[in-house]
Amino acid sequence: MTDSESNLAFTLNRFRPVLLTLAEAMISPALRSDLEASDLVQQTLMEAHCNAEQLVLMNSAVVFSWLRSALQHNMLDAIKHLRTQKNDIRRRLRTSEIEASWSRLEMMLVDEQTSPSEVLQRNEQLCLMLSALQTLxxxxxxxxxxxxxxxxxxxxxxxxxxxxxxxxxxxxxxxxxxxxxxxxxxxxx
Amino acid sequence: MTSPHFRSSSDGADDETLAQLERLAESGSRSELAPSSRRENRTEGRTLEAVAEHYRLYNLIELLAAPVRLALAADDSPPQLPEYESLEEIGRGGMGVVYRVLHRKLQRLDAIKVIRPDRLADISPESVRQMQYRFERELRLAAYVAHENIVPVYHVGEVDGRPWFSMQFVEGVSLQDLRANGLLAPDQVAVVMEKIARAVNTVHRHGVLHGDIKPHNILIERETNRPLITDFGLAEFDLCFDLQADEIPAGSAAENIAGTPAYMAPELLHAAMQPAGLREVALVRSVLSDVYSLGATLWATLTGRSPMEFRDAQVAVNSRSGKLPPALLRICQRSMSENPALRHQSAQEFADELAQWLNRPRWNQYFPGLRNLLWMIVAPCLLISNLIVWKLMHEQAAEFWIWSIIFAGYVPLFAVFFRSQRIHFVSDSARRELWSIWIGHAIGAAASMISLRLLLAQDLSRMIPAFYGVWAAITSVVLFAKSGNFWTAYRWIGIAWSGIAVSMALMPEKSPILFGSAAAITCIVIARGDQALAADAQRLSR
The missing domain is CATH 1.10.10.10 (Winged helix-like DNA-binding domain superfamily/Winged helix DNA-binding domain)
Structure with missing residues (x-):
């Protein structure tokens, strides 16, 4: 394994608990029986490994952003899949809710009105907390x-x-x- | 894995107490710890310790988690208020979102401004509550003050933890938008700022400070051009946002600061940098800090620059703001003094100085048709007529012809004034003054002709030079008088004419030539000087 590959593996490993907490927080209690946060995160990380060639070139902030967007797609796909199975109108509503939540989360994480150094510091603290939650x-x-x-x-x-x-x-x-x-x-x- | 320290404090409070603390934290009223919990705990000291520990942990996690929670739960849709029907979002600032709404019962269009909860995420809940309290108090006070240049506030409230208020819906643009679209004429800016300063003075007299005067908060109503000031009590929220967004460590590149801090008095900015910034700012705010903001708004609107530049390079201001009327620059400089004691002592004083400048005589800029006629027709006519007089004097022509040619010089002058009546935007008072002063000049000349004729009988060789001396002196007086209301340079032209009047006595036979040349030169100088002034006025009014 080259240095950059091991770096990527380290980065992905670091973000796993963060993504897990985010996914758990995103999935509302009503959907919890149908959706498994750890499955979604696992799927996301596998996709990341498949795209390793592209990801090794990125810094950790960009990798995190890639992972978030992949997780978002996976989550929305999973909800849509559930919908086709059960055709529940409430699920359709939840898709738009989750989409809105994701976009607000992205806006918050990439806040253009706050200085980059501040955003970096705040996101770092946030990741630390989200990842620490998984140790509980x-x-x-x-x-x-x-x-x-x-x-x-x-x-x-x-x-x-x-x-x-x-x-x-x-x-x-x-x-x-x-x-x-x-x-x-x-x-x- | 729990450390001994945590275990001990956890033991200090049982689950029932923790539930009570949890509920208190949720309701936000931490100070009133329920008495039952005091009884249930063995010692007050342990209770307090447990409360402090719960408080610290709750706030720590709450603060860290707030951004994610707000992203997951926050809703930017307009709040559901029973009396209002929401129509559309009309504006979004640093701290708030403004919606146009319809009051259901009154069927009236209002605007409501709601503080964006995500902006409060990084601030401790305690500070947010204090800010909300002050916000509501100031808005309530401001709502008492009725003034035609203040946007009336109708209701203040809180919905889902978001403070909001409703106000009159103003159809128009903000001064900031106008400023962004290009410079405004100094007169327009001064009119707006005078009215705003008087409105601010009214609220000051009611004991309310605005705290956040800036071009963004001044609206110009589209139909009436009436300026209105808005956003009372929002200063702290805005400042909080701007301090986060702009980071103003002392000595930083201050011109980058665009929002509230740029318009803030130095003493407030200094207070804001302190560790307990917001509280400090609330204490230091005064009438004089509002006066500073008025001056900063005036300067920023006149020059299109950030007030920070003014603060940083006060020395360079004179040269850089070149075209800024000096009187306005002086008003800006005084109101933006670092030392509050040197500023205008009230918004009223600031408004009065602006009014004084606005009421200054400034008619000379409004005779555009006159200028060209003055140097193209009046100047050559005067030169030629006086040369003819000189010639006639040498040829000892009949007295009648000499006087006729002398007074014929007034014909092109009055023809030009008559022409100016068709220029509709020449103000009436300016036109009246122009006519009366030059008719007075002609009457004076006629009176001196009559008296000299009576005095010197038939001695034409002495009568004409004496008349020219008096005529030049009258011209000098007239130009001097005009310097008061028209162009200040008339004063110097008037002095020059006095000199000419004296020098005519030294070379009496050349006095018509002297007069004719001086009159022609005067016409050209006035036309040129006037043109430069008018070009300035036009450039600025565009």
Whole structure:
């Protein structure tokens, strides 16, 4: 394996948990039974490996952008596929919702009104957090994604996870403690 | 993997307390910790520790996750407000989106401005709440002030965490748009800024500061050309956005700053750079900082440059703004003084100075037809008629002919003035003054002719030179008088004519030639000088 190829493998490996968290956050609870975030990410990374020749020439920010766009396509394709199977009108609505979410996410990540250095720094922090979320136990991660990435209230989180509100609050707090620990001491895990 | 530190604080609060803290964090009222949680915890110290820990972690993750959450959940569609029917988005600024809406009950077109939540993502929720509080307070105060140059605010509110307000829908363009499309004539700018300054003064008298005066916030109504100022209380939101977007570390390339900071008084800019920037700015804002922004807006609109350039290169301003009327430049310089004590002490004073400049006499620029006639017809006529007088004097011609030729010199002059009446945009007062002053000149000349004839009886060789001396003196007085309302250079021409009047006594036999040449030269100088002034006026009004 050449240097640039191993670099690419390292970059893809680094972005895997980030993409996973993004996919998990994007997929609404109603679709969770039909769509598997890890499958979508796996498919995306495989496509990246197939396009390695093209990707080795890019820096990590461009690779990340390529991966996001591939993940978006895969996710939308998967939802469309579900729709043809079940022909559910609500799914059609969700496709446009997810498309809008992706475009807003892209706008946020490539903010033209903010200076490039600032964008880079903020995206770096964001990636660190999204990737650290994957080191958390499943229930803590799910609760944090619902609470902080999907903006659900404690009550809604508790309902979705079929827990009492106090149990959900404990879960969230412990999840945050652990996440903060990962962020404050990177490499600990 | 949890560190001992985290475990201990987690033990400090049970799940029920955590749920309460979680709910408080969601509602945003962290300061009022429910008393029950105090009772349930063994010691107050541990409770406080747990609260602090929860607060820190919640905010840390919230702040990091906010951009993604807003991308996933944010909705740029107009907020659903029961009393309004949303029509279309009409503008999008750094901090807010403006929609044109229809008030359902009143069937009236309003504009609503909604703060974009994604712009608040990087700011701590605490600061956002403080900003919202101040925003609402100032808008409510501003809504009390009714002024024809202030966009009336109708309602203030918050929907889904997005502060919004509704105001009159103004059909027109902003001063910034006009500025971007090319320079405006100084007179137009001064009229707009005088009205805006008076409006700002009115709100100042009600104890409200605008805080964000800039060309972007001044609208010109299309039908009436009425300038209106808008966006009260938005200063902090805008500043917050601009500080993030523009990064203004001290000594940076300041001319790149386009938004609010460029129009901000130096003391505010200094405060904004402090660690607790926004709070500092709120404390330092004053009437004088608004006066600075008024001056910056005036300067930026007149010159098309960023006010930052003014601040950076004050010395070079004089040379670079060459064509800027000096009086306006002085107003800009005073209002944009680094030291607030040197600025106009109120928006009223700023407006008064502008009004003074606007009411200055400036008629000489509006006689375009006159200029060419003056040097093409009047000048040669005067030269020729006086040469004829000189010739007739030498040939000792009849007195009647000499006086006839002398007074014939007024004919082309009055013919030209008559011609100017057909030029519709010559102001009436200017025309009246022109006629009365030169008719006065002719009457004075006639009166001196009569008195000299009575005094010197038949001695034509002394009478004519004496008349020319008096005639030149009258001309000198007339030109001097004109310097007040017309072109200031008339003063110097008037002085020259006094000199000519005196020199005529030294060479009496040459006085007609002297007078004729001086009159012709005067006509040419006035025509040329006038032309240069008018060209300037035309260039600027384009």
């Amino acid at each position: 136990p499943d229930n803590q991660r799910t609760s944090l994604i619902m609470k902080h990435l999907r903006g659900l209230s404690l009550k809604e989180v508790a309902e979705a996870m079929q827990l009492s509100e106090s149990a959900a609050a404990g879960l969230l707090h412990r999840g945050r403690q652990r996440l903060a620990h990962c962020l404050e001491e990177p490499g600990h895990d």
